[in-house]
Amino acid sequence: DFIDALEEVKPLFGVAEEELGKRIRGDIIYYSRYINDILEEGRLAINTVRKSKPILSVLVHGPPGSGKTALAAKMAIDSAFPFIKLISAEDMVGFTEMQKVQQIDKTFRDAYKSALGVIVIDNIELLLDWVPIGPRFSNGVLQALIALLDKQPPKDRRLLILATTSQRTVLEQLNFRCEEEIAVPNVNTQEELAHVLRHSGAFSEEDQQRAIREIQDTTGDTEVGVGIKRILTGLEISTQDQDMPGRFARIMSRAIAARTSFA
Amino acid sequence: DFIDALEEVKPLFGVAEEELGKRIRGDIIYYSRYINDILEEGRLAINTVRKSKPILSVLVHGPPGSGKTALAAKMAIDSAFPFIKLISAEDMVGFTEMQKVQQIDKTFRDAYKSALGVIVIDNIELLLDWVPIGPRFSNGVLQALIALLDKQPPKDRRLLILATTSQRTVLEQLNFRCEEEIAVPNVNTQEELAHVLRHSGAFSEEDQQRAIREIQDTTGDTEVGVGIKRILTGLEISTQDQDMPGRFARIMSRAIAARTSFA
Amino acid sequence: DFIDALEEVKPLFGVAEEELGKRIRGDIIYYSRYINDILEEGRLAINTVRKSKPILSVLVHGPPGSGKTALAAKMAIDSAFPFIKLISAEDMVGFTEMQKVQQIDKTFRDAYKSALGVIVIDNIELLLDWVPIGPRFSNGVLQALIALLDKQPPKDRRLLILATTSQRTVLEQLNFRCEEEIAVPNVNTQEELAHVLRHSGAFSEEDQQRAIREIQDTTGDTEVGVGIKRILTGLEISTQDQDMPGRFARIMSRAIAARTSFA
Amino acid sequence: DFIDALEEVKPLFGVAEEELGKRIRGDIIYYSRYINDILEEGRLAINTVRKSKPILSVLVHGPPGSGKTALAAKMAIDSAFPFIKLISAEDMVGFTEMQKVQQIDKTFRDAYKSALGVIVIDNIELLLDWVPIGPRFSNGVLQALIALLDKQPPKDRRLLILATTSQRTVLEQLNFRCEEEIAVPNVNTQEELAHVLRHSGAFSEEDQQRAIREIQDTTGDTEVGVGIKRILTGLEISTQDQDMPGRFARIMSRAIAARTSFA
Amino acid sequence: DFIDALEEVKPLFGVAEEELGKRIRGDIIYYSRYINDILEEGRLAINTVRKSKPILSVLVHGPPGSGKTALAAKMAIDSAFPFIKLISAEDMVGFTEMQKVQQIDKTFRDAYKSALGVIVIDNIELLLDWVPIGPRFSNGVLQALIALLDKQPPKDRRLLILATTSQRTVLEQLNFRCEEEIAVPNVNTQEELAHVLRHSGAFSEEDQQRAIREIQDTTGDTEVGVGIKRILTGLEISTQDQDMPGRFARIMSRAIAARTSFA
Amino acid sequence: DFIDALEEVKPLFGVAEEELGKRIRGDIIYYSRYINDILEEGRLAINTVRKSKPILSVLVHGPPGSGKTALAAKMAIDSAFPFIKLISAEDMVGFTEMQKVQQIDKTFRDAYKSALGVIVIDNIELLLDWVPIGPRFSNGVLQALIALLDKQPPKDRRLLILATTSQRTVLEQLNFRCEEEIAVPNVNTQEELAHVLRHSGAFSEEDQQRAIREIQDTTGDTEVGVGIKRILTGLEISTQDQDMPGRFARIMSRAIAARTSFA
Ligand SMILES: Nc1ncnc2c1ncn2[C@@H]1O[C@H](COP(=O)(O)OP(=O)(O)OP(=O)(O)O)[C@@H](O)[C@H]1O
Ligand SMILES: Nc1ncnc2c1ncn2[C@@H]1O[C@H](COP(=O)(O)OP(=O)(O)OP(=O)(O)O)[C@@H](O)[C@H]1O
Ligand SMILES: Nc1ncnc2c1ncn2[C@@H]1O[C@H](COP(=O)(O)OP(=O)(O)OP(=O)(O)O)[C@@H](O)[C@H]1O
Ligand SMILES: Nc1ncnc2c1ncn2[C@@H]1O[C@H](COP(=O)(O)OP(=O)(O)OP(=O)(O)O)[C@@H](O)[C@H]1O
Ligand SMILES: Nc1ncnc2c1ncn2[C@@H]1O[C@H](COP(=O)(O)OP(=O)(O)OP(=O)(O)O)[C@@H](O)[C@H]1O
Ligand SMILES: Nc1ncnc2c1ncn2[C@@H]1O[C@H](COP(=O)(O)OP(=O)(O)OP(=O)(O)O)[C@@H](O)[C@H]1O
Ligand SMILES: [Mg+2]
Ligand SMILES: [Mg+2]
Ligand SMILES: [Mg+2]
Ligand SMILES: [Mg+2]
Ligand SMILES: [Mg+2]
Ligand SMILES: [Mg+2]
Known part of the structure; x- marks a missing residue:
């Protein structure tokens, strides 16, 4: 896994x-x-x-x-x-x-x-x-x-x-x-995020799409802007939850909301 | 007790x-x-x-x-x-x-x-x-x-x-x-406060209702917004007073008035 | 004395x-x-x-x-x-x-x-x-x-x-x-001040009234707002002066003028 | 002297x-x-x-x-x-x-x-x-x-x-x-200054009047507002000058010009 | 070389x-x-x-x-x-x-x-x-x-x-x-920059002209305003790239954009 | 010399x-x-x-x-x-x-x-x-x-x-x-500056006049306002230059331009 x-x-x-x-x-x-x-x-x-x-x-x-x-x-x-x-x-x-x-x-x-x-x-x-x-x-x-x-x-x-x-x-x-x-940039697009999820092998294609959809629904945003490190940590916590994609979407949405600007 | x-x-x-x-x-x-x-x-x-x-x-x-x-x-x-x-x-x-x-x-x-x-x-x-x-x-x-x-x-x-x-x-x-x-939130509603008072076993149902009513009268507010720790301390001091519910209402009202915002 | x-x-x-x-x-x-x-x-x-x-x-x-x-x-x-x-x-x-x-x-x-x-x-x-x-x-x-x-x-x-x-x-x-x-409050009213003077036994009733009257005349204020400690010190210094009530009134008036707000 | x-x-x-x-x-x-x-x-x-x-x-x-x-x-x-x-x-x-x-x-x-x-x-x-x-x-x-x-x-x-x-x-x-x-106040009036000069015994009555007049002419002010210490120092320096009252007037005028407020 | x-x-x-x-x-x-x-x-x-x-x-x-x-x-x-x-x-x-x-x-x-x-x-x-x-x-x-x-x-x-x-x-x-x-000034004109490139012997006359042209195109500026030290470092990095003049132009353009004022 | x-x-x-x-x-x-x-x-x-x-x-x-x-x-x-x-x-x-x-x-x-x-x-x-x-x-x-x-x-x-x-x-x-x-004042007038140059014995009367004229032309100012120390240093450096008066005028002009206010 x-x-x-x-x-x-x-x-x-x-x-x-x-x-x-x-x-x-x-x-x-x-x-x-x-x-x-x-x-x-x-x-x-x-x-x-x-x-x-x-x-x-x-x-x-x-x-x-x-x-x-x-x-x-x-x-x-x-x-x-x-x-x-x-x-x-x-x-x-x-x-x-x-x-x-x-x-x-x-x-x-x-x-x-x-x-x-x-x-x-x-x-x-x-x-x-x-x-x-x-x-x-x-x-x-x-x-x-x-x-x-x-x-x-x-x-x-x-x-x-x-x-x-x-x-x-x-x-x-x-x-x-x-x-x-x-x-070094953040993971910025949904395609990039999907790539990471697919690579993890933790999600079915369906779950992955559902998670990304839920993130977009919650944040009202198609841009991700979260570092790979936080995404991987979110994945690890989510795998402990019965509702893995739901938990992952919640964690990611919170991270997106808290995005800090970088210069 | x-x-x-x-x-x-x-x-x-x-x-x-x-x-x-x-x-x-x-x-x-x-x-x-x-x-x-x-x-x-x-x-x-x-x-x-x-x-x-x-x-x-x-x-x-x-x-x-x-x-x-x-x-x-x-x-x-x-x-x-x-x-x-x-x-x-x-x-x-x-x-x-x-x-x-x-x-x-x-x-x-x-x-x-x-x-x-x-x-x-x-x-x-x-x-x-x-x-x-x-x-x-x-x-x-x-x-x-x-x-x-x-x-x-x-x-x-x-x-x-x-x-x-x-x-x-x-x-x-x-x-x-x-x-x-x-x-972790404060004790925010009168229902939550009532739950705590009931759990303490220190108040009769009547006294508990009187205390909460007096708090609302004094502060003009139905929201509580006080931490469980201060509520329990207030309870302990009040039990030493002859007018327990009155003292408790006074202590709580002061605490509510001094509520600090949290972010 | x-x-x-x-x-x-x-x-x-x-x-x-x-x-x-x-x-x-x-x-x-x-x-x-x-x-x-x-x-x-x-x-x-x-x-x-x-x-x-x-x-x-x-x-x-x-x-x-x-x-x-x-x-x-x-x-x-x-x-x-x-x-x-x-x-x-x-x-x-x-x-x-x-x-x-x-x-x-x-x-x-x-x-x-x-x-x-x-x-x-x-x-x-x-x-x-x-x-x-x-x-x-x-x-x-x-x-x-x-x-x-x-x-x-x-x-x-x-x-x-x-x-x-x-x-x-x-x-x-x-x-x-x-x-x-x-x-803990200051000595705030003339009655409270009179109580302190009477308790000291240092003033005749007449001297005490004269002192309070002179304070009010000088400051244009009936509120006292001075701590008990400064009042007692003022009393002790005044007892060394030939014009005890006069000196006491002067000391008190200065103290009242220099009142600091407290919160 | x-x-x-x-x-x-x-x-x-x-x-x-x-x-x-x-x-x-x-x-x-x-x-x-x-x-x-x-x-x-x-x-x-x-x-x-x-x-x-x-x-x-x-x-x-x-x-x-x-x-x-x-x-x-x-x-x-x-x-x-x-x-x-x-x-x-x-x-x-x-x-x-x-x-x-x-x-x-x-x-x-x-x-x-x-x-x-x-x-x-x-x-x-x-x-x-x-x-x-x-x-x-x-x-x-x-x-x-x-x-x-x-x-x-x-x-x-x-x-x-x-x-x-x-x-x-x-x-x-x-x-x-x-x-x-x-x-403790400064030496504030010309009378007070004259008292000090007279007490020093260093000036004739005439020289003293001349010095005070010159100070007033230079500063355009009848108020002195200088500490006794600086006046005495000025006196000591002036006694070394051939034109004692003139030098004293110059020193005093500078001191008066440089008066610092005190509260 | x-x-x-x-x-x-x-x-x-x-x-x-x-x-x-x-x-x-x-x-x-x-x-x-x-x-x-x-x-x-x-x-x-x-x-x-x-x-x-x-x-x-x-x-x-x-x-x-x-x-x-x-x-x-x-x-x-x-x-x-x-x-x-x-x-x-x-x-x-x-x-x-x-x-x-x-x-x-x-x-x-x-x-x-x-x-x-x-x-x-x-x-x-x-x-x-x-x-x-x-x-x-x-x-x-x-x-x-x-x-x-x-x-x-x-x-x-x-x-x-x-x-x-x-x-x-x-x-x-x-x-x-x-x-x-x-x-001590920066290298400020294109002529000065050309002199430095020629002196290095690293560029053909053609490459040198191409590099300077690309810099001007990218920055929209004929002024250089970069220190000789950064130019020489840029040259050394560029020699490791297959597209030497292109890389040099990119490095210089970034340096020109980041020019800091000096007084 | x-x-x-x-x-x-x-x-x-x-x-x-x-x-x-x-x-x-x-x-x-x-x-x-x-x-x-x-x-x-x-x-x-x-x-x-x-x-x-x-x-x-x-x-x-x-x-x-x-x-x-x-x-x-x-x-x-x-x-x-x-x-x-x-x-x-x-x-x-x-x-x-x-x-x-x-x-x-x-x-x-x-x-x-x-x-x-x-x-x-x-x-x-x-x-x-x-x-x-x-x-x-x-x-x-x-x-x-x-x-x-x-x-x-x-x-x-x-x-x-x-x-x-x-x-x-x-x-x-x-x-x-x-x-x-x-x-203690600066050397402020051209006359004072001429006095210093003459005293140094380094300049002919002609060179001295030329230097002062050039200073005035460069700065557009007849006031000097430079300390005696910097003037003497300028003189010493200038004596090493073939064009002594010209170099002295340049050094003085720069010093005059950089005059700092003093209080
Ligand atoms: N393309 C990638 N780039 C970088 N890290 C990746 C990539 N793919 C996966 N990872 C993993 O993501 C994590 C990135 O964490 P890393 O500590 O390198 O980030 P960081 O930017 O240094 O974080 P911080 O700002 O906290 O220092 C590592 O565990 C790494 O193995
Ligand atoms: N649901 C509850 N959650 C937390 N504490 C409770 C709860 N119910 C009762 N308590 C009691 O309330 C008190 C809470 O105090 P505690 O010191 O944990 O608060 P705190 O938020 O850490 O305070 P502080 O901000 O001063 O650090 C404890 O005595 C605990 O036993
Ligand atoms: N009712 C009273 N309350 C307090 N002190 C009193 C009272 N009556 C008399 N006193 C006397 O007045 C004095 C009060 O001084 P005390 O040092 O307690 O004041 P404090 O508020 O602590 O002063 P500080 O602000 O300087 O610390 C004491 O000498 C005390 O004996
Ligand atoms: N009426 C007077 N009051 C005070 N000092 C006097 C008086 N008459 C003469 N003097 C002399 O004037 C001088 C006052 O100097 P003193 O050092 O006391 O002033 P000060 O206010 O303490 O000065 P500082 O602010 O520098 O501390 C002393 O030499 C003192 O002998
Ligand atoms: N005309 C020149 N003037 C100065 N340095 C030159 C010149 N031509 C070539 N160089 C080389 O350019 C480099 C200049 O670097 P140098 O460290 O002297 O710059 P610097 O201004 O002291 O930098 P920094 O601000 O980092 O201290 C040196 O390697 C030097 O050999
Ligand atoms: N009239 C003069 N007054 C003062 N210095 C003079 C005069 N004529 C010539 N000099 C020379 O000019 C120089 C003045 O330098 P000096 O170090 O005293 O200046 P300074 O004001 O103390 O400088 P800094 O502000 O740097 O302390 C000395 O070398 C001194 O010999
Ligand atoms: Mg790191
Ligand atoms: Mg705690
Ligand atoms: Mg105390
Ligand atoms: Mg002193
Ligand atoms: Mg250097
Ligand atoms: Mg010096």
Whole structure:
């Protein structure tokens, strides 16, 4: 069934680099041609580092739950570079600002022990402890990231940095900029949503159509605008309900109503 | 009598998990069908974790005193998961921010020693030392919670997180979000209030009607809009007064007049 | 004379509990029936804790100098509970925030060694180091108080908390709330003022009438609106002046002109 | 001459209490009947403490340089109380906030070793490190002062506190209040100014008249509104100039133009 | 090819001073006569220090990526002064404010060991940890820089300071000022852009014209307004794409659309 | 030539007091009668301290680069007092706030070891780490300065304090005030500018006239309004250019265009 399918694909991610794999759950669903474009832009960045520019930073940005982390992880693993590492707030719970800076700095120094490396810096705003109220953030971590992305690698060392964020405008205001940017969209059309449902194998064709119809009836909207992550979570909860399509339609309708704008 | 009844039901809560039981006083009164719906949504979340998604976070939100903590505790105890734990500001009086973060982090690590766990994080805004003036809050605790809720459990570990709050809008502004949400209402109608009074056994049918009539006369309103917790406290104080229904009506009228809006 | 009278009644307060007595000077003057109502509400709170609810918090609020501390102390002493304790900023001069929190926490833990206790937390805003400019306050102390008032006592322990404040609105904005509230008024009418003067024994009936007349002439107002504390201080200074009623009228008129609104 | 006169009167201040004397330079000039009234109000406060109220706080307030410190010192010395002490920012340069609080607290504890004491707390706003920009101030010192002024002395101990400030409105906003207040004015009329000049012995009657006339011509104003302190400094500088009255008129005119409002 | 060309010229920079060379990549392209003017102004500053003024500070300012660091480095190296040193945030990742101040102070003291020195302080705003949100910055580092630039060197010591910034207005608001200023422009005209492309050797004349035409078509603008640094990065990425001119045009068009104003 | 002339006059400053001399470069040019007035006011202050007032503080204020430090140093040296000392931010790079306070306090205590002393406190705003953004400043240093200026010297000790600032209004807002004030103007007229050029000996009469004419043509203004310090720096840079008068005119025109208002 659907859940088992998710479990199954896990090892796919973990092959090259266990570190990254542990944090990713499920496979990439090619629900839109944009997914191919995104991964193609990733390959271009990888080749630029491999063959020309010794350091390149790329910002993978998009709305919450749109799949940024999974896509950046896929790019990193597909590079087959000898050094692949994830920098993530999850691994620094309870660290002081100084400890975080040192940990990040160490990851860059480790990367420079290999000829070719890729570092995924996941969820920059979380790493910065950023909160819109105040606003507050760790300027120490911010400045360290800016300086490390700006710094030329040692001789014969090459490094790609993939940073993810759902707060691109905020990062710009904080003077955090990458050299390139890749945008990740939400699941936006009913066709894309249908593709995801079909891929899950959890719904009959009939149930899937009923669910989409009910969503449209409730929201009065044919546009979806919800991240793949929330859709998959909704699916998992719905499978526990006797009325699976009904529950899924309710969850999706609520998510659509709560859509947040992204810039 | 009423008070003894409350004392009596206490052990009910404490059976599965003494930790939680100690903090809850009294039983769940089914004064409205919403109470059943809420507990049903809790069961769905429990099954999702048990059978499909290894980690799920649910926000139990509602006005002050509406019964969030008691309902979240009930859900947790009814899960019968081998690990059940409450994280509460009450147990961290005098802790530094760093000590709080470490305590919370430890609870999560403890949970991951069991195959199935549920953590109730009670009153998130209190845990964050949140005050509207400033506003001020502990960004350290906030970021730790966000990171811990986002983190995949170790292999073969499953965890449900039930967080309670009466400041849902604030939490949203602080970027604290759960994957699912359950709303807990106030006691809103005179029928619901009557149900609670009847259940208490403290009032004769006549006294109960007189009290409700007096409340309506004083406030000029048939809507109640007061949390179950304040109603039960009002009842306990009133039982000490010679004019029990009169005192209760006065206390309730003041509470109704001071109703705070909730979003 | 008046001053000696004040000295004399002092031991009355100090009987049950020396701690409290040391901080109170003078007796309660029953200048209005509100004083009886206030003390009656105190008795109801005491009985609720004794017989029903194991923990209850009551906010004694009113304008500066209206007699809140004296009345809360009277309620505490009249409870005859085995544990009676005052928490006051005066005893924590030079403490760090952490030391204050630990001192307060210890007082609660001490209270829970007795079956029945009452804690008077005097002048919450002072305890919080609250200043309107900024505003500034100790969030550490605030959060500790909120958590301690919310916490269920250990089995078979019962505790009444009487908190005093002249900044009720501020406390509300700081999310500090008690379960019940008792309002303490100023000395508002000329009759009430006359009662106080008569009780002091310092004025002849004629002098007393002259003073009140002069106050009305100067302020153009028959309303008094000054706290009992300032009236008694004014009396003491006036007794040093050769023209006692004249000086008293001048002091009172200035106080009336400087009346601060209270909400 | 004038300067020698100032030097001469110095010991007068220092007799009773060297501590205070060292900080005061020159004598009290009775240039207006208000000076007598102010000192009379001081005597009333002293007697109130001696005979009736065990603790009393008085705020001596007025524009910068109006003579507040000198007048408070005179009151303190004239009390002939066995304990007289000055608390002043000048003696705490380089102290941390905590050290200041402890120093102040110690002074109060020292005072309570004598049956009768007077503490002059000079220039409260300076003691608080208060700056209008921000605004900034030491909340620690502020709260310590508020608490110490509020605290009942030990049995058989009596204490008068004379606090000086030129920022009365600010102190009120900071919740710092004394039980009584004494206002100190500027030198406001030409007659008062003439009295001061005559008392100095530095000017011939003619020069004095010429100086006052020139001031009026330059400023177009008959009101003076300058503190006694600045007038005396102006006198001292002028005596070094060959054209003494001309220089004095220029200095005074500039001071009058720069008059700051006081509330 | 282009990339190899860049690699080749590297040693040119590193000859005089390895420290500086390591941080610079590629050669100076004389795409406009302004480049000659800028370097001429640099020579004037060098001679002023060599022959007349013992200390001189010059601010090299311009939009992000306009080539400020490379040009300042070229000036420094061309001076052939015995002491040449770069102060850069990159070398102080994880330093406390105090450590940064000490490091900067040490560099100045080292400079004063040589008769003639030049210090490049790169990217002042980064060194100050400056962020527009707040705004926040290290006042400690700022004040140290201001004081060090203001200080006369020891006898017989001469020092030129070249500071770079893309935040001239901010620095002015922070009271950071140099004695002289040199402005560095973007690549602004199509002719200048063509010069850069031709110099790279990566494009055929035809491809170059096609790229510029496509940029104009997309943006509807003949002005370029992009820094040389972003143009060179765009070139490097484009060489990895099969459709090199098309990719370059897309990257440039995006950069032109995102042009930020500079003052 | 001009530069040598500057070098030559240096020892003039350093005679009396090497400390001060080291920080001043060049001589005082009497380009306007205001320079004489300023130095005369300095002599008056010196005599007031010598003969009458034991402590006096004077604020030497004016636009940036107008010559405040040089003039205050001249006054100090001309006093021939046995103790002369400069307090300057330059000598406290890397000091903590507390260390600065202690250093300043020590200088005052040292001064009180001599019967007659003068302390130049240079650039108060720099000493306070003052930045308009925020604004931020060291309240510790500010309060120490205020207290030290207010404090009576020990018996038989006399002290003149000369403080310089280009931020008089800011200091007033910070409650920092001296007893007297001396204003230092810019070089304002073409005649004054000609005087300076002539004194430098660097220009022929013809070149000087051409330079001033070109300045007027470029700016369309006959007012100069630039500090003597920037004029002298402009002169030194211009002497390195082949077209000396042209370069000087360009530098001056830019300075005139960037004139900042001063209050
Ligand atoms: N086409 C896809 N792109 C990205 N993720 C996909 C896709 N198809 C399926 N997924 C799955 O969807 C989930 C996307 O979650 P992910 O954490 O990557 O999103 P995110 O944008 O990083 O979320 P957040 O904003 O919370 O950081 C993953 O579990 C991933 O396996
Ligand atoms: N249907 C019900 N739902 C919830 N609580 C109930 C219900 N019936 C009775 N109760 C009792 O009401 C009280 C609810 O208090 P609880 O502390 O859970 O409210 P809360 O919403 O968490 O309050 P707060 O906003 O202060 O955290 C408990 O004592 C509980 O035993
Ligand atoms: N009826 C009364 N109620 C209260 N206090 C009274 C009464 N009659 C006399 N008093 C005396 O008046 C004084 C009241 O002062 P108290 O400190 O209690 O006021 P308060 O409201 O707590 O002041 P503050 O706002 O400064 O804390 C006490 O000395 C008390 O003995
Ligand atoms: N009538 C008077 N009242 C007060 N001071 C007088 C009087 N006559 C002369 N003096 C002298 O005037 C000076 C007043 O200065 P003082 O420091 O007391 O003023 P202040 O108001 O405390 O100033 P500041 O606002 O700076 O604290 C003293 O030197 C004092 O000797
Ligand atoms: N005429 C030129 N001027 C400056 N740099 C040039 C020029 N021609 C080629 N370059 C190259 O362009 C790049 C300019 O980057 P540089 O880091 O100096 O820019 P910057 O303005 O300092 O950027 P930032 O604002 O990020 O600090 C360097 O690699 C340099 O070798
Ligand atoms: N008449 C004059 N007055 C002052 N300085 C003069 C005069 N004539 C020549 N100079 C020279 O001009 C320079 C003035 O610089 P100085 O540092 O004193 O100015 P400043 O106002 O203190 O500057 P800043 O605002 O930067 O502190 C000194 O080198 C001094 O030797
Ligand atoms: Mg992510
Ligand atoms: Mg709760
Ligand atoms: Mg009180
Ligand atoms: Mg004073
Ligand atoms: Mg640069
Ligand atoms: Mg200067």
